[in-house]
Amino acid sequence: xxxxxxxxxxxxxxxxxxxxxxxxxxxxxxxxxxxxxxxxxxxxxxxxxxxxxxxxxxxxxxxxxxxxxxxxxxxxxxxxxxxxxxxxxxxxxxxxxxxxxxxxxxxxxxxxxxxxxxxxxxxxxxxxxxxxxxxxxxxxxxxxxxxxxxxxxxxxxxxxxxxxxxxxxxxxxxxxxxxxxxxxxxxxxxxxxxxxxxxxxxxxxxxxxxxxxxxxxxxxxxxxxxxxxxxxxxxxxxxxxxxxxxxxxxxxxxxxxxxxxxxxxxxxxxxxxxxxxxxxxxxxxxxxxxxxxxxxxxxxxxxxxxxxx
Amino acid sequence: xxxxxxxxxxxxxxxxxxxxxxxxxxxxxxxxxxxxxxxxxxxxxxxxxxxxxxxxxxxxxxxxxxxxxxxxxxxxxxxxxxxxxxxxxxxxxxxxxxxxxxxxxxxxxxxxxxxxxxxxxxxxxxxxxxxxxxxxxxxxxxxxxxxxxxxxxxxxxxxxxxxxxxxxxxxxxxxxxxxxxxxxxxxxxxxxxxxxxxxxxxxxxxxxxxxxxxxxxxxxxxxxxxxxxxxxxxxxxxxxxxxxxxxxxxxxxxxxxxxxxxxxxxxxxxxxxxxxxxxxxxxxxxxxxxxxxxxxxxxxxxxxxxxxxxxxxxxxxxxxxxxxxxxxxxxxxxxxxxxxxxxxxxxxxxxxxxxxxxxxxxxxxxxxxxxxxxxxxxxxxxxxxxxxxxxxxxxxxxxxxxxxxxxxxxxxxxxxxxxxxxxxxxxxxxxxxxxxxxxxxxxxxxxxxxxxxxxxxxxxxxxxxxxxxxxxxxxxxxxxxxxxxxxxxxxxxxxxxxxxxxxxxxxxxxxxxxxxxxxxxxxxxxxxxxxxxxxxxxxxxxxxxxxxxxxxxxxxxxxxxxxxxxxxxxxxxxxxxxxxxxxxxxxxxxxxxxxxxxxxxxxxxxxxxxxxxxxxxxxxxxxxxxxxxxxxxxxxxxxxxxxxxxxx
Numbered sequence: 001x002x003x004x005x006x007x008x009x010x011x012x013x014x015x016x017x018x019x020x021x022x023x024x025x026x027x028x029x030x031x032x033x034x035x036x037x038x039x040x041x042x043x044x045x046x047x048x049x050x051x052x053x054x055x056x057x058x059x060x061x062x063x064x065x066x067x068x069x070x071x072x073x074x075x076x077x078x079x080x081x082x083x084x085x086x087x088x089x090x091x092x093x094x095x096x097x098x099x100x101x102x103x104x105x106x107x108x109x110x111x112x113x114x115x116x117x118x119x120x121x122x123x124x125x126x127x128x129x130x131x132x133x134x135x136x137x138x139x140x141x142x143x144x145x146x147x148x149x150x151x152x153x154x155x156x157x158x159x160x161x162x163x164x165x166x167x168x169x170x171x172x173x174x175x176x177x178x179x180x181x182x183x184x185x186x187x188x189x190x191x192x193x194x195x196x197x198x199x200x201x202x203x204x205x206x207x208x209x210x211x212x213x214x215x216x217x218x219x220x221x222x223x224x225x226x227x228x229x230x231x232x233x234x235x236x237x238x239x240x241x242x243x244x245x246x247x248x249x250x251x252x253x254x255x256x257x258x259x260x261x262x263x264x265x266x267x268x269x270x271x272x273x274x275x276x277x278x279x280x281x282x283x284x285x286x287x288x289x290x291x292x293x294x295x296x297x298x299x300x301x302x303x304x305x306x307x308x309x
Numbered sequence: 310x311x312x313x314x315x316x317x318x319x320x321x322x323x324x325x326x327x328x329x330x331x332x333x334x335x336x337x338x339x340x341x342x343x344x345x346x347x348x349x350x351x352x353x354x355x356x357x358x359x360x361x362x363x364x365x366x367x368x369x370x371x372x373x374x375x376x377x378x379x380x381x382x383x384x385x386x387x388x389x390x391x392x393x394x395x396x397x398x399x400x401x402x403x404x405x406x407x408x409x410x411x412x413x414x415x416x417x418x419x420x421x422x423x424x425x426x427x428x429x430x431x432x433x434x435x436x437x438x439x440x441x442x443x444x445x446x447x448x449x450x451x452x453x454x455x456x457x458x459x460x461x462x463x464x465x466x467x468x469x470x471x472x473x474x475x476x477x478x479x480x481x482x483x484x485x486x487x488x489x490x491x492x493x494x495x496x497x498x499x500x501x502x503x504x505x506x507x508x509x510x511x512x513x514x515x516x517x518x519x520x521x522x523x524x525x526x527x528x529x530x531x532x533x534x535x536x537x538x539x540x541x542x543x544x545x546x547x548x549x550x551x552x553x554x555x556x557x558x559x560x561x562x563x564x565x566x567x568x569x570x571x572x573x574x575x576x577x578x579x580x581x582x583x584x585x586x587x588x589x590x591x592x593x594x595x596x597x598x599x600x601x602x603x604x605x606x607x608x609x610x611x612x613x614x615x616x617x618x619x620x621x622x623x624x625x626x627x628x629x630x631x632x633x634x635x636x637x638x639x640x641x642x643x644x645x646x647x648x649x650x651x652x653x654x655x656x657x658x659x660x661x662x663x664x665x666x667x668x669x670x671x672x673x674x675x676x677x678x679x680x681x682x683x684x685x686x687x688x689x690x691x692x693x694x695x696x697x698x699x700x701x702x703x704x705x706x707x708x709x710x711x712x713x714x715x716x717x718x719x720x721x722x723x724x725x726x727x728x729x730x731x732x733x734x735x736x737x738x739x740x741x742x743x744x745x746x747x748x749x750x751x752x753x754x755x756x757x758x759x760x761x762x763x764x765x766x767x768x769x770x771x772x773x774x775x776x777x778x779x780x781x782x783x784x785x786x787x788x789x790x791x792x793x794x795x796x797x798x799x800x801x802x803x804x805x806x807x808x809x810x811x812x813x814x815x816x817x818x819x820x821x822x823x824x825x826x827x828x829x830x831x832x833x834x835x836x837x838x839x840x841x842x843x844x845x846x847x848x849x850x851x852x853x854x855x856x857x858x859x860x861x862x863x864x865x866x867x868x869x870x871x872x873x874x875x876x877x878x879x880x881x882x883x884x885x886x887x888x889x890x891x892x893x894x895x896x897x898x899x900x901x902x903x904x905x906x907x908x909x910x911x912x913x914x915x916x917x918x919x920x921x922x923x924x925x926x927x928x929x930x931x932x933x934x935x936x937x938x939x940x941x942x943x944x945x946x947x948x949x950x951x952x953x954x955x956x957x
Contacts, residue, residue, distance in 0.1 A: 063321040067424055082334065083341040084321030086383060091422040122320060126346050128719045181723060240727045243773055247945035
């Protein structure tokens, strides 16, 4: 009987609009979601690694670089590669104590250094398959499924973009336009991302590395020349696109809105340079290197990636 | 014989390869591009589980490629050999290697975020298969005869250990450098074995000397870095030397060695093929031991192949429902999963939804042929895929279809017309080309809008300050030349202010169109025109007489671009139109692109785009969206895909 009485009292007390009850109720309403959030965020382990997206035309050496970085610490020979059809990601770790001096060849498990892990996402470079790679960069906070193998993997944030080019192929005329066209699309996507921000918060800056590969070959252009050639070609594409036909589906009404969209780089200057992309928080570096042969190697690229993840 | 055999993933990494003669990597790259990415062959590329015999061989240069594809794991098995040779057992080899490789390394292959698969020991299995199939020779059904072959192999004609040894050593030596030296007395040798036994004979001499001077383990030290199990010499003693002959019939124990390849516990290294090799190396002087090793590997391979066969049979049989309650439960579960997601799609699930998708595409004016191909491709892609959380089957199909359409419509190389014209008319000093006018010609069926689209392109070029010559190649239809003259007059008036120049080149009616075109190009070169646009007479695509003149036309005028105008209104016939026109220019020439006219008249039903690209693999470059000179647009894939999938 007494139990019932106490229960009844309690119920009554909780339903009377007294200050304590209101206070409790408010506190509960406010704190419960926060508590739940903490509960869940600690329960799920930190599995989403940052990722670095590897883009570039086919045959530039993207997959080769991927295998080089993966096999480097294990002292395995470089795998042969062919044209990719699907993206793949590999988990890499970099010395977080001193990213600038690290080499991709050191086995961090053996060295005992603290490792920072990230994913390197290799994408197919074939023009028919580019659309899906570019789609990753579209949103203000570019993400990518951390494990491409299984569906429903957690999203991983893209920290940097590495754009591989074949410096030896750029020397003759045919490869340059197609390479530059892809780079143009990449940079334009990143630029649009800057415009598409929602709210006042600017999207995180997106560093882009143009990795001039195959410098071990005799015919390869040095990094500086790769840079100037690409800049010139990008400028030309920019001019051609502004003069070219409109895309289908673009009506006359959209013209005004789309005005700013397709002009790569900020000012209306005649020449394009990568420095113009700074305005959109896209920081472009051109570094030479080589995956195979006894050229300059890939250490510089590794360092660049290490500083940015 | 075989030039190279490669096992590679769809992400482009070669997992394992064996090269007998160097083959340029471009051969395999082209194969991937043509079969898998551009899907040029009539059979859709990503056909899961089809045996190598069903997949059409891919020919490139002097090489023929036989291949098979394991979709679930994304692995391609490809054998490259000279087209001159006829190797009857090559399909069997590719299929068997696939079964063995998948059987052995399935666990490693499904690991996320890595491209490394430890398969150094796969050499053993490959050699065994190659030997076996070569011995089986021209027999068509080697699989059925396998046990017989095997008993022959080990009983009547035991391959002598030097030969075996030589093959192992070969792995270290570059295969291309092995010359065909004196034929050793290996009884079981066929063509390939002769070549391989060359270094074998040499090595056996060295090994014999070594056996005289040193003990057996020392000679195994000569083996090279590939011998992984060397670090555990204790194990081999226990397993192979003690009860070796008992083991060879013990199928169960051998079977269990298959999954152990990936694990690392203490007892297992003995079962690894690496250990088998080592036993061979240390005791190879004894005939019985050499025989035993070979037999054992054969058994293991056979058990793997049998497993794969059994699985395949089981897979075909499990379709039968397991009782009324079982089906009811699974149906409810299926419904639930359909809403919540996380359902593994089967063919039955997809069938109905795919039917709906096909209907939808047909409604959008996609030719049935193209719609079926698209749906089949999507279905193949989706079978066995798990839907995401809260993703219905239809949403998944929609997504897959979008990707599939995008891939199909996206051109392999994008066209930048202004750039191409610049490259031709004012070539860079280093390219050693002479400046000449850029020639474009336009073909098509009657009344699709050839002249209209030609003048639209002309307007665009004039706006960019080019000097354009329009050649009246329609010398047949009354009024065609006058029509062009009117266009030219209008364009002149419209663009005089912007600095473009346009002229008409005409020779009246009745002349040979090809000759007129040729003269026009010569005239343009002389007068310094930048671009020549050649109009042609409309022709019915299935009229052989009219179509045959196009070949001569292409030869005479040498156009840089041949564009075909197709109208968006046409339905199923678009496939035949595109095919016939694409084939009309002779063997060395095909269409460079399509202009789809009258897109404004069909609304969402832009299926013709898909039909013609499906038929020819030639990209759509421009679409006509209105009646004015300025109503020409670059083709945007995104726009087309949106229209095709919109369900209004």
